[in-house]
Amino acid sequence: MLSHWLEWTLDDKTPSRRTGTFASGAYQLIAPGVLALTPEDISDNARACVFSAAIHGNETAPVELLGQWLCALEAGAAKLHAPVLVILGNIPALKAQTRFVETNLNRLFERGLDRQGFEADRARELMQIVDAFFERYAALPRLHYDLHTAIRQSRYPRFVVEPFSTTVTEAEQWAWLAGADMQAILHQHQPSFTFSHYSRHYHQAQAFTFELGRVAPFGQNDLAALAPMGALLAALGAGETPQSGGALPHFRVEHELKRQNEAFTLCFDEDVSNFTRFEPGTVLARDGEAGDFTVGSTPLHVVFPNAHVELGARAALLVVPADDAAPA
Template structure:
């Protein structure tokens, strides 16, 4: 069975997909950690290659990352890509992908918190979050050995539900430990145009690997949501190059760098009631700037949210989130770009 066939069957069927070894990767240990989760570990390595976690499909309607993931699988199956570093491949929300929906019961990318996620919560996404957390824990413990956790890069690939002034950007989860410049440079080389640093814990999948394991986790927004077959993957070619280089263990050879604009989240607006609305057009782009005095949202519980002393940029506005969920982020630009100093 090829990797491509395995993941295609995983998405297409509600039955348990059974992995059977294939000859396509004879020098690689291929282990299924959970349905749709594969660890690829080279049997012999040179030096100390840095491990990578690559995930897609956490939201089922975000198809470009899934197609990019498929490109990697095809290259591995064809012998065009050698596994030179430990890699964990994760396809997230099978049922949502098959249904073409963001999620089935609840937003999977808000559930990655050990202290609050219950074993007996039988909603589909809750059970899937437990599977993915356990798989990451196993990879970090058995393969990475945790002493090298800081060198692990987790790239959780998404697409946004709206246009953006920076169509490809990285979200850095909150952490007390700053991201090394070399990681920002890798992301810039992969065609990302901006970086957004979170101001508090957010319990996303990339936050899980960073918060609980000390890995370099990022949520990557790679364009806009589109149906399968409608994505233009050409702008994502540099990202594919980085993913291939990380799997091969050759990412140190990537030298081409582009400036990457940095933003930091300063606040967020929550939907507290059913009587909630955003005070701007539905099609406004991520990173749009609003001057002081602008009304951004109205809530039946909290009233109006007005921009105060300094302009803010809005990111991920969504008035249709569940009650109690985040409706938008407010950000301000940092004084510098990467590569360079902060």
């Protein structure tokens, strides 16, 4: 069943049984696209783990990565010694190979959300499921890895966004991320209602948003580059201590470029890579209301640029190296 779950979910096929067992544990389908895995034995080092993917429907590499791990669990090649919740966020968008149906799901994970619509309903359902999962395993440390791929190329194809929160990241997390071959860390500068922020803010989980390469359709992802990330997920699922790596470059947000006016342009190529560096004096944006934005005395790196956002929304993050945030 585990090895077929992804295909069945995409085909709207209901498995004949919603629960079952495999060599090292049991599974339960608790909602569409949500699989709870319960180990026979919980190891001493286990964390309550949430692994989510396809919060944006066209980001398929993480879905394939989780699929590989589920197959290995079913075959007995991987072991389960920690409770894990596997979540596929936006199934209709995943089927349609689009980022979302009505709106960006990864801005809606806020308690008391009063918006209507498909993504808002799904956000409420997932928040309630995550709450129940962490409550069930209240004695265990909490962890949530939300797995994405980026729209554009990047100077660091695999990077990790640390949500803004009062919950401090443990030093071992930085070492594990490096061990999983992540290439850079970006520290958020303010709260944003992403799924990983939800688990960090409301549940004090060690939670991150991962950008694992570039968006591609099923079957066209470079899974070999993600093998160390797959090993990190497998180690957490097995309740083992993951592989550690050395220090990674850290960046922090220096400025958030917002679109204020209909007349708004970014002054660089549409397909510029994430983390591209711009030197002092470079004009980065022209806005009918806010005027020009020019790089000051410190070079700035551009991340997640998008000129076509709604008025008042983020058109780019401008980031700088943050040596002080490097792991001790």
